[in-house]
Amino acid sequence: MNTLVLVEHDNNSVADATLAAVTAAGKLGEVTALVAGTNCGGAADAAAKIAGIAKVLKADDAAYEHQLAENVAPLVAQIMDGYDAFVAPATTTGKNIAPRVAALLDVMQISDILSVEGDKTFTRPIYAGNAIATVESSDPKLVITVRGTAFDKAEPEGGSASVEDVSGPGDAGLSTFVSQDIAEGGDRPELTSANIIVSGGRALKDSETFEQIIMPLADKLGAGVGASRAAVDAGYVPNDYQVGQTGKIVAPEVYIAVGISGAIQHLAGMKDSKVIIAINKDEDAPIFQVADIGLVADLYKAVPELTEKL
Structure with a gap:
């Protein structure tokens, strides 16, 4: 064939x-x-x-x-x-x-x-x-x-x-390129090729809080940054960060889910990760059903403390 x-x-x-x-x-x-x-x-x-x-x-x-x-x-x-x-x-x-x-x-x-x-x-x-x-x-x-x-x-x-x-039919005349906005990730690895990913959810309240909580941890770990659809839809981060059924499918060595409840659409995009670590104050959150390591804690205290100790 x-x-x-x-x-x-x-x-x-x-x-x-x-x-x-x-x-x-x-x-x-x-x-x-x-x-x-x-x-x-x-x-x-x-x-x-x-x-x-x-x-x-x-x-x-x-x-x-x-x-x-x-x-x-x-x-x-x-x-x-x-x-x-x-x-x-x-x-x-x-x-x-x-x-x-x-x-x-x-x-x-x-x-x-x-x-x-x-x-x-x-x-x-x-x-x-x-x-x-x-x-x-x-x-x-x-x-x-x-x-x-x-x-x-x-x-x-x-x-x-x-x-x-080889040559082809050329321009079909059906569409034209206008512009593109490329999300700049700095020195962070691209999501689909990252060995470690730190993802944030809707619990992070706004873009400033997302930046303060998630980015320092990702930088310490040399990790890519992801987000749930809820966080993207709320405008915390660009669409390029979205992990899930309607976002990017990832399977890193370590996936850290911060403030993500674990909707089925999000799990579809990351459950093949080798090690899944979940931090959520709701002990009944679905994310804990797929997590290898689960921490029931307030992310606003646990994540900065974790970042500090790394």
């Missing part, structure tokens, strides 16, 4: 999420990577070095500069004539492009896979991760998104794939 993997990149380097997608694609057969962008030679060269990639297709065109889904999807659909499966990371970009590719190919998308059980058989979470479904496709071509925390990351070095130029 020939598999085409969507490479997420900034035209110079490859995003971490791509590495897990390459591992998943490798379980289906030979892997070809697609780099679509503008002046994206650096990203194509980086993709060629990823272990497990046999070939890199580079689509260098102004239409693909910001990887707009309306432009990239027709390119993928055109290239798919020579491939059996299209694999994308289950990220904002991947989940934007893959459904359009599936529609153009007139096939069903298989979303957020956790494992590859056969050529056309996969497992995926349903009911906010409370059940795992085994699904088998009967479509002639597969369109798949991959949950990054479920697969090991391919080695970013060690490969020696060839790079081949």
Whole structure:
């Protein structure tokens, strides 16, 4: 089976999420990577070095500069004539492009896979991760998104794939790039690649309190900073910090949940963490059902004390 993997990149380097997608694609057969962008030679060269990639297709065109889904999807659909499966990371970009590719190919998308059980058989979470479904496709071509925390990351070095130029339909004229606001995390690691994450919930009252309580602890631990949807909706932190079913799916070595009650949607995004530490004054909070270490305490006293002792 020939598999085409969507490479997420900034035209110079490859995003971490791509590495897990390459591992998943490798379980289906030979892997070809697609780099679509503008002046994206650096990203194509980086993709060629990823272990497990046999070939890199580079689509260098102004239409693909910001990887707009309306432009990239027709390119993928055109290239798919020579491939059996299209694999994308289950990220904002991947989940934007893959459904359009599936529609153009007139096939069903298989979303957020956790494992590859056969050529056309996969497992995926349903009911906010409370059940795992085994699904088998009967479509002639597969369109798949991959949950990054479920697969090991391919080695970013060690490969020696060839790079081949391809062209596509170009600008579909359906959308234009206006602007983007990128949340600056300073020296903190990005959520999906952080080994330690400190997350705050609605109990933190406001953005100033979130900053005073959560950030010093995260800085001491060299941790990424996350938040529950309630905290994001209340405006404490940007949307980029959200962990959960409608946010980012994470599985760090240590996840510290501060003032988070543990709604099922939040648990769906972090319950695969190796060690979960919960700090909440409500001893009946659902978060304690998945926590490895639970501290029933007032976060306004416990967290500053913990930070001080580190």
